Structures are given as structure tokens and as C-alpha cells.
Amino acid sequence: MQSLNISSSALRGIQYALDNTANNMANLETAGYKRRAASFSELLADSMNEQPALDRENRNSPVGLRMGSGARLGMTKLDMAQGSMKPTDVPTDLMIQGEGFFMVGSQMRDANGVMKEEFLMTRNGNFHLEHNNYFNGFVLVAPTGHILLGENGSPIVIGEDEIRDFEVSEDGYIAANGNPTFERIGLWKSDNPDQLKQIGENLYDPELQEGQDPADVFTSSWDNMIATIRQGALEASNVNMQEEMSQLVNIQRAYQLNSRAIGISDQMMSIATSIRTR
Template sequence: MQSLNISTSALRGIQLALDNSANNMSNLDTVGYKRRVASFSELLADSMNEQPSTDRENRNSPVGIRIGSGAKLGMTKLDMGQGSMKPTDVPTDLMIQGEGYFRVGSQETDANGARVEEMRFTRDGNFHLEESAYFGGFILVSSTGHVLLNESDNPLVLPTDEVRELVISEDGYVSVNGEPTFERVGIWKVHNPDSMRQVGKNLWGLSELAYDDPATFNPDDYYELAWTNNLASVRQGALEGSNVNLQEEMSQLINIQRAYQLNSRAIGITDQMMGIATSIRSR
């Protein structure tokens, strides 16, 4: 029976690893996508110490026989490696070189119909200009409809009636029509990217634990400006491609298929052995 438990738990973990690889490959062309790497961990093991005699004197390993319970998918770690650069020559397209995320916000409606502010992180720099009477100028809006925020965590507003020329320097400062606006693109470094949760549309949010007690929530505990320690720079007129390596994912997919076949065969052989034992006992 133990072999059935080991193979069954392995199949569950392998299925999750397959889903992870499939998700990576499906986002091969997603702007700013970061792949996840599956890692396995060992389940609890039993130790049989009631042996009639020691099999070897002066052994280095503990006395007894360890009986494992299989493995499970321990975690899927976020790979923050830099993606390839895709030049577009579009002034509103921005690419982060180095660590950090853009911070975007929007007004959303909660279950009670009240308007709440939603703040998200993203590496997708595919923005476009929209004129906003509410903000009193032009704003940079993402493909998901979120507004790009500045380094003060407020919407980045270009106070002008017309945008003929938009220039964003490597350190994030914005100039419009040859005049500085004193606005700076906010790029934020998250202290622990693995603690973030995916919320869809290539957006990330802080873990729900961060908002358990709003009274004690301190943003500095979770993220800081990447400009502070020169951790990032901005490239205008380019987008960051996905950091998924198709060859590596295909190789991983083959390994997953082989592992699935091995454990499926182990279950089949165990079933045959149990059938033989049952037939002998019934005679």
C-alpha cells in the first residue's frame, strides 16, 4: 500500500508542475511576464528501528530503515530574470531595466457598490496617453485601464493641453514639449516578490496577509522606491519580453511526462502484486 501512496502523491505534484509549465509557455509572448519554477519537497518519512541485528558496525547513517511517503510540489518560485528587449519606438512604451515594478491604480467597485482604490504592480510597460478632465491633464494608462503612478504613489499627470513630444529619461523624469514636468515615473522594488499574488491581466498584488490589519500596514515593510539605490532604469520606446525560455520549458515538459509515466507504471505494478497476493491468500 505504501507504494500506492508514494506514486499517488507524486502524480498530484507532477500534475501541478505540468500546469505550471503550461502557464509559462502560454505566456511566452506576454509583455513583462515572469516565469515560475516548480520545486518539489519530501513528505514525512517513517523509520523502522526494530531490526533483529545491526547490518553494519560503525555506520554513519542512523540505525533503522527510512520509509518515505513520496514528494509534493513545495512551491513555484518566481524567476525575476530580465526579459529580452523589444524596441517599438512608441514614446509611451516603457521598459524597466533591473529590479522593480511599475505601480498602477484604478477605481474599482466593491461588493457593496462603494468605490475603492485598487493598487497593483506590473512589469508591463505598454501605456498610452489619455486626456482626463478629472486629473486636469494627460495621464498614462495601461492596457488594463490602470493609471500609471508617480514616485509619490499618485497618478502621473502631464499638465498640458497638447502632447507633441514626450521624453522620459533613464532615471524616470518626464518632459513634455521640451519642458520638464517635475513628474517622475514610480518604480518600486518589492522586498519579497514570492509573497505577491497574481490577480490576472499580468498584474500583481500584495499578499492578503499584508492587509489583515490596515491600522498597522506599513508600505515600507513590503516595497520601496527602486530609485533610492539605483536598482532600475527606464528605457523609453521599448517593451520587456517574457523571460520564458521555450527550449527549457520543453525539456522540463519531457521530464514531467517521463515522471508521470514512471509513477503510472509503478501504480500498475503495485496493483498486479496486490492481485497476486490476494489470489494466493484466497487459496
């Protein structure tokens, strides 16, 4: 019976690992995507020490028979390795070279109809310029519709009637039509990226409170000089197809092994049941 529990728990963990690998492979071409690596942990184990006599041979392992309960998927760790550069020559495409996230925001209504601000983080720098009547100027908008925020946590507004020339320096300052806007893009570093809640569309929820300054929670990448911005390029996904395919083969073999173990355990239980009924 214990073998069935061990194999069934392993199959559940393997299924989660397969879903994680499939998600990585599906985002192979997603700009700024960071892969997740699955890691397993052992469940509770018991030791049977009621032996009639001690082993005559010397042994390095503890006395007794160790009985495990299987394994489970412990966590999927976010891999923050830098992705390769993908030149696009589009002025509004921005790539982070180093550590940090863009902060984007939007206004949304909750279930009670109250307008609230939403703050999210992303590594996808595929922005475009869009005129916003509410801010009376141009803003940089992400593919999800969120507006790029500056280092003060407010939307970056370019007060020009028309933008013919758009430039972003390596240290994040924006210039339009040859005139500096004195706006700086905010880049924020999380000490533990695994604490960020992944909500889909390559976005992470920092779970900031209403009106909370990002500087109270995160470290500015500009202060520590750990990041620069490359204009006219995007950061490719850091998923390695060869590595993911190798992981897929390992998952398949582990699934076959545990499926066979369940089949053998079922046969053994059938034999034991038939013997008792005779």
C-alpha cells in the same frame, strides 16, 4: 498500499508542475512576464528500527529502513531575471532595466458600492496616453486599464491640451511638448517578490491597505539606483523555450514512471488478494 500513496501523491505534484510549465510557455511573448520555477519537497518519512540483528557490513546511512510518503510541489518560485529588450520606438512604451515594478492603480466599487482605490504592480510597460476628464489631463494607461502612478503614489497627470512630444528620462522624469511636468514614475522593489499575489493579466497584488503609502512597504528603486527606464522599448518575457521543453520531457518521464508504479502495485495487490482467498 504505501506504494500507491507515494505514486498518487507524486502524480498530483507532477500535474501542478505541468500546469506551471504550460503557463510559462503560454506567456512566452507576454511583455514583462516572469517565469515561475517549480520545486518539490519530501513528505513525512518513517523509519523501521525493529531489526532482529544489526547489519554485519559497515553502513553510512542510519540504522533501520527508511519509509517515505512521497513528494509534493513545495512552491513555485518567481524568477526575477531580466528579460531581453524588445525595441518598439513607441514613446509610451517603457522598459525597466534593473530591479523594480511599476505601480498602477484604479478606482473600483466593492460589494457594498463603496468606492475604493486598487493598487497593483507590474513589469509590463506597454502604456498609452489617454485624456482623463476626472484628472483634467493626460494619464498613462496600462493595457488592463489601470493608471500609472508616480513615486508619491498618485496618478501621473500631464496638464496639456495636446501632446505632440513625449519624453521620459532614464531616471523616470516625464516631459511633454518640451516642458517638464515635474512628475516622476514610481519604481518599487520588493525584498521578497514571492510574497506578491499573482492575480493574472501580468499583475501582482501588493495587498496595500487603504491609504497606505507604498514607501512604507517597498523600497524605491530610485533611492538605491538599482533601475533605469528605457523609453521606446519593452521587456520581453524571461521564459526560455529550450529550458521549458526540457522540463516538459522530465515531467512526462516522471509521470510515466509513477503511472507504471501504480500499475505494478495494483498487480501485486491482486496477486496477494488471490493467494489469501485460496
